[in-house]
Amino acid sequence: MRFAFDDDQIDLRDAVRGLLADTCPPETVRTAWSNSTGRSDAAWGALADMGVVSMALPVDAGGLGLGALDWVLVLEETGRVALPEPVVETAVVGAPLLHALGCDVPAPPASIATLLDSGASLYADTAECLVVLDGDALRMVDPSTARLTAEVSVDRSRRLFAVEMAAGAGTVVATGPQARDAVAAARDRGALAAAAQLIGLAERMLATTVEYVSVRHQFGKPVGAQQALKHKLADVAVAIEFARPLVYRAAWSLDAGDPDSAVHVSMAKSQASDAAELAARHALQCHGAIGYSYECDLHLFMKRAWCLARSWGDARSHRDRVAAAVVDA
Amino acid sequence: MDLTFTPDEQAFRDEVRTWLSENAPSEPLPSGDTADGFALHLEWERKLFDARWSVVSWPREYGGREATLMEWLIFEEEYWLAGAPNRVTQNGIFLLAPTVFEFGTAEQQDRILPRMAAAEELWCQGWSEPDAGSDLAAIKSRAERDDDAGGWRIYGQKTWTTRGAFCDKLFGLFRTDPDAERHRGMTYLLVDLDAEGVTVRGVDRLDGDEGFAEVFFDGAFVPDADVLGGVNQGWSVAMSTTGSERGLTLRSPGRFMATAHRLVDLHRRCREEAAPDLRDAVARAWIQAEAYRWYTFATVTRMVDGHQPGAESSLNKIFWSELDVDMHRTALDLLGSGAELDEGAEGATDAGLWMKGYQFALSGPIYAGTNEIQRNIAAERVLGLPRK
Ligand SMILES: Cc1cc2nc3c(=O)[nH]c(=O)nc-3n(C[C@H](O)[C@H](O)[C@H](O)COP(=O)(O)OP(=O)(O)OC[C@H]3O[C@@H](n4cnc5c(N)ncnc54)[C@H](O)[C@@H]3O)c2cc1C
Numbered sequence: 151m152r153f154a155f156d157d158d159q160i161d162l163r164d165a166v167r168g169l170l171a172d173t174c175p176p177e178t179v180r181t182a183w184s185n186s187t188g189r190s191d192a193a194w195g196a197l198a199d200m201g202v203v204s205m206a207l208p209v210d211a212g213g214l215g216l217g218a219l220d221w222v223l224v225l226e227e228t229g230r231v232a233l234p235e236p237v238v239e240t241a242v243v244g245a246p247l248l249h250a251l252g253c254d255v256p257a258p259p260a261s262i263a264t265l266l267d268s269g270a271s272l273y274a275d276t277a278e279c280l281v282v283l284d285g286d287a288l289r290m291v292d293p294s295t296a297r298l299t300a301e302v303s304v305d306r307s308r309r310l311f312a313v314e315m316a317a318g319a320g321t322v323v324a325t326g327p328q329a330r331d332a333v334a335a336a337r338d339r340g341a342l343a344a345a346a347q348l349i350g351l352a353e354r355m356l357a358t359t360v361e362y363v364s365v366r367h368q369f370g371k372p373v374g375a376q377q378a379l380k381h382k383l384a385d386v387a388v389a390i391e392f393a394r395p396l397v398y399r400a401a402w403s404l405d406a407g408d409p410d411s412a413v414h415v416s417m418a419k420s421q422a423s424d425a426a427e428l429a430a431r432h433a434l435q436c437h438g439a440i441g442y443s444y445e446c447d448l449h450l451f452m453k454r455a456w457c458l459a460r461s462w463g464d465a466r467s468h469r470d471r472v473a474a475a476v477v478d479a
Numbered sequence: 480m481d482l483t484f485t486p487d488e489q490a491f492r493d494e495v496r497t498w499l500s501e502n503a504p505s506e507p508l509p510s511g512d513t514a515d516g517f518a519l520h521l522e523w524e525r526k527l528f529d530a531r532w533s534v535v536s537w538p539r540e541y542g543g544r545e546a547t548l549m550e551w552l553i554f555e556e557e558y559w560l561a562g563a564p565n566r567v568t569q570n571g572i573f574l575l576a577p578t579v580f581e582f583g584t585a586e587q588q589d590r591i592l593p594r595m596a597a598a599e600e601l602w603c604q605g606w607s608e609p610d611a612g613s614d615l616a617a618i619k620s621r622a623e624r625d626d627d628a629g630g631w632r633i634y635g636q637k638t639w640t641t642r643g644a645f646c647d648k649l650f651g652l653f654r655t656d657p658d659a660e661r662h663r664g665m666t667y668l669l670v671d672l673d674a675e676g677v678t679v680r681g682v683d684r685l686d687g688d689e690g691f692a693e694v695f696f697d698g699a700f701v702p703d704a705d706v707l708g709g710v711n712q713g714w715s716v717a718m719s720t721t722g723s724e725r726g727l728t729l730r731s732p733g734r735f736m737a738t739a740h741r742l743v744d745l746h747r748r749c750r751e752e753a754a755p756d757l758r759d760a761v762a763r764a765w766i767q768a769e770a771y772r773w774y775t776f777a778t779v780t781r782m783v784d785g786h787q788p789g790a791e792s793s794l795n796k797i798f799w800s801e802l803d804v805d806m807h808r809t810a811l812d813l814l815g816s817g818a819e820l821d822e823g824a825e826g827a828t829d830a831g832l833w834m835k836g837y838q839f840a841l842s843g844p845i846y847a848g849t850n851e852i853q854r855n856i857a858a859e860r861v862l863g864l865p866r867k
Pocket of ligand 1: 606608613639
């Protein structure tokens with residue numbers, strides 16, 4: 151038993167952290183809220199150059215051949231900066247899914263949108279390829295042949311689309327149990343990736359709040375010296391610290407092909423969702439009205455957390471999966 | 480990362496499991512916080528010791544088996560899963576012992592540790608006083624120099640001393656320099672409770688067991704050989720003990736995993752009548768017990784790599800103590816109106832141990848430094864928030 155990342159994994163995380171600090175500051179996220187694509191462009195290109203977009207593809211398919219244990223740390227970093235990009239859908243869910251089913255996936259893959267999580271598809275308008283489960287058939291559809299109707303997410307950088315397409319559109323990639331199993335695995339990767347992003351987001355909100363309450367003075371001292379705020383933030387730290395190991399453990403289980411890996415993913419996602427929501431709630435309260443303003447960056451992270459907490463399954467539905475395996479058995 | 484157990488670790492687990500299945504009492508012992516129950520727990524402790532299971536991670540010469548930290552965690556998992564008795568030796572083996580290993584002289588180690596491992600000498604913790612709880616540095620009990628006798632004469636009172644009425648020895652903090660600033664001038668003394676000038680009075684706890692004691696000192700003698708870690712160094716020595724209390728050793732994950740298992744089992748028996756949302760609460764309990772388990776594997780890995788845990792052990796203490804309360808609360812909800820049936824009641828489910836356990840769980844956020852104090856520490860020393 152050894153629960154620690156190796157140096158290569160930490161180095162990759164640090165490299166991604168550095169790259170995103172440069173290419174995805176809060177202004178980038180803010181720009182994505184109102185630009186035509188909802189995306190960062192510069193950060194995506196830089197991540198593609200670094201190999202991150204194709205990281206989960208095998209080396210002989212032009213990828214980095216990384217497993218969940220490697221990419222989970224990368225995803226945490228994308229959460230930390232609220233990266234407005236389909237990194238979950240493309241790098242972690244779509245590309246490996248299509249590759250595993252024998253499709254030719256370019257490396258780096260162009261962006262991929264899916265209809266595997268909810269009824270709306272994230273960044274479908276800028277994706278080259280849309281992956282849809284249609285009955286028991288998994289299809290690859292060219293989004294330009296589908297009718298996309300823009301939805302409006304509270305996180306304006308999350309460009310969601312309702313998708314209508316002609317019966318039998320696109321090409322069938324897999325059917326029956328093969329499609330079902332591949333999609334189940336892809337959804338688990340999506341849930342784990344979202345969990346990792348939520349950890350990064352929660353840490354970001356905590357760090358930003360610690361900084362703010364240390365400098366904001368009322369009653370002649372920093373508001374962060376008030377115990378009521380200290381205790382809220384300590385509770386956030388507890389929530390994060392006791393969600394994180396479940397995320398890493400689920401990543402290990404996915405890589406190891408553990409028969410219970412889906413349950414482990416659900417443990418991770420439920421705890422990470424709850425931790426990030428707690429972080430958002432307390433971060434806002436500790437900021438006071440400034441945090442309630444559109445101008446303050448906090449809401450960029452908070453709204454992303456609200457969305458991701460319910461993407462790829464919310465805390466409750468994942469606990470339901472755990473209950474089915476552990477409690478009902 | 481390798482989240483599998485090595486063949487050695489697995490073999491160790493198998494050995495522990497086999498021994499426990501053959502030797503652990505099949506019925507829970509009466510509470511170790513009563514005189515009769517304590518005596519039965521001591522018999523059990525001696526049985527553990529004879530088979531070298533009482534202090535698995537200690538050196539062989541003191542009765543251990545030099546198990547690794549990981550193996551110790553495995554031992555704890557198996558121990559609690561087997562439903563083996565509470566450790567009435569815990570304040571010695573889990574709190575004092577790590578401090579003796581760190582600060583004790585060779586003579587002290589050789590004298591104290593083997594008898595502690597064998598449960599021949601039972602230790603209690605003498606820190607709190609009537610006017611010094613969270614503010615431990617406010618203690619007033621004092622030790623006066625007795626040069627002729629080569630030691631100290633102690634005066635004052637300790638309180639809330641767990642199982643003090645049944646123990647032989649007390650490790651405590653005493654003021655040795657009345658002029659020093661609050662955190663200085665304290666000394667960590669090892670006191671013989673049978674010494675002349677010591678009076679111990681048992682005090683009942685919330686559940687009615689005599690689990691607390693008050694200890695009065697009126698000139699009792701403590702020889703120099705029983706100063707642990709140097710005169711006036713008591714505070715820093717005591718901080719080492721609190722690290723063990725909040726961090727790894729006092730409450731290992733095995734205990735809470737075992738409670739989660741029992742809770743799932745209880746749900747199975749009660750689910751027909753229980754409110755449907757309790758299924759979610761049970762799943763949450765399970766997930767959180769797992770979270771603590773994996774968090775601890777990460778902590779131990781860091782320790783194996785040479786990093787000593789610091790203030791983050793406060794996060795740990797908050798988490799396990801709140802989890803324990805939540806799990807027992809869920810159990811009471813599952814039991815519904817039957818939850819109130821106490822030990823000894825004919826109709827009590829699981830012999831009333833859930834209500835008993837709930838009462839004990841409620842002390843978790845109080846002892847070992849209250850959770851308010853832990854949150855202060857976490858906020859200031861982990862997050863770096865301003866003190867004032
Ligand atoms: C089951 C049990 C076993 C125990 N065993 C032992 C033992 O063996 N040996 C021993 O020495 N002691 C023991 N104790 C005592 C324990 O260490 C103290 O209860 C604890 O340190 C708190 O002190 P107090 O009870 O005096 O509460 P107080 O310090 O009086 O606190 C009362 C309330 O005020 C809050 N409070 C105090 N200061 C602050 C602050 N700065 N910020 C925010 N809130 C604050 C506390 O959190 C608490 O809610 C035991 C206690 C229990 C419940």
